[in-house]
Amino acid sequence: MPFPSRDGLKITQIDVEDVRFPTSLGGHGSDALLGPEKGVVHLAVAAILNSLWDLWARLENKPLWKLLVDLTPEELVSTIDFRYITDVITKDEAIQLLKDKRAGKEERVKQLLEQGYPAYTTQVGWLGYSDELVKELCNKYLSLGFKHFKVKVGLNLEDDIRRCSAVRKYIGDDKTLMVDANQAWSVGEAIEWMQKLAPLKPMWIEEPTSPDDVLGHAAISQALKPYGIGVATGEMCANRVMFKQFLQSGGMQYCQIDSARIGGVNEILSVYLMAEKLKVKVCPHAGGVGLCEMVQHLQLWDYACVSGSMEERLIEYVDQQHEHFYDPCVVENARYLAPKLPGYSTKMFPETLQKFSYPKGSEWQSMFKEGIFPPPDEAELVNV
Secondary structure (H helix, E strand, O other): OOEEOOOOOEEOOOOHHHHOOOOOOOOOHHHHHHOOOOHHHHHHHHHHHHHHHHHHHHHOOOEHHHHHHHOOHHHHHOOOOOOOOOOOOOHHHHHHHHHHOOOOHHHHHHHHHHHOEEEEEEEEEOOOOOHHHHHHHHHHHHHOOOOEEEEEOOOOHHHHHHHHHHHHHHHOOOOEEEEEOOOOOOHHHHHHHHHHHHHHOEEEEEOOOOOOOHHHHHHHHHHHHHHOOEEEEOOOOOOHHHHHHHHHHOOOOEEOOOOOOOOHHHHHHHHHHHHHHOOOEEOOOOOOOOHHHHHHHHHHHHHHHHOOOOOOOOEEEOOOOHHHEOOOOOEEOOEEOOOOOOEOOOOEOHHHHHHHOOOOOHHHHHHHHHOOOOOOOHHHHOOO
16 A cells, blocks of 8 residues: 655555664653653654554554554564563563464454454543533443443542542442542542542542652552552553553552553553563553544454453543544444554544644634734744
8 A cells, every 4th residue: 555755755565674663762862861761752752653553554454453463473572672671571571472372362353353342431520520410421321331430539539429429329339430530649648538439449540649659659559459449550651661660569450551652552562561471451541632543453452462351451432532533433332343444543634634733723823813822933833
């Protein structure tokens, strides 16, 4: 499948060599002073590498998850940068892990195509929702087949108890409740707050404290273990090294990769492999524009080739902003249906780009005129 480039040339082939994690991107020289492998530089690396994987999948005429599934263990592992993580998993160990999981792979792929992958919803639990709206949304998503519901918490304990109690009442004791604090608490506050919410039997507390506090998460995990509450985190994790520490320390029982946060597909693959080695469940963070579309591919690959399990593994689902994509995610009966179109499901409609591209998009121009945002300076306009 030819792919036009800016200079009019056409790319007709791409292979593993083209998408190996380049150790020079954001990790050496003057770039290292900005990180390394974190912050805006690493986000840019992720954008570049994710685009390359999308291109490769399109050229192979496969959805990304199927491209990953079809790679040999050696090919897949060759795309990963193992610097700083060999104390947890080496290249040889990763290759052997993938080889060991080849038994039953085709049956798992068939199951994904026929049944999809389980999802949970965050739609019922946003802060500021009225009691009537919460009840209405719980009933809606129950009718759509959802069994897992997440509620935002962390601003007011009494309000959290009231709102979570309402959701528990509406969904019933046979469904699963999760809560998300979005980094609101200190370590001590997180433990105390969650002990008060424990009677409602939440499956996890997500981002209870600073996303950089590995030992703090470990302390929270240990304190909440007697209550049957796990800790979920990772959506703001900067790189595979921090994930390594969270996984090693027991600071996360549910590993939440973010498809755009760390160094693209390459680095995310290393996190999945470490999580499997250390037996931590991966439940991707989604909800932002395009994240649901992307993470589904990664989790399908995980089931087919890495963990081989869906037990307590879920993909977050937020029912908005999907209308901007050519190949939006499809969730039916609370399960993500396996994408079938080529690529990473990230291609947007031209009208969306015209409206929202910074700074010339019509929506940005309107916000500049209304004073909602300051207009770009000369430096921002370079190469625009």
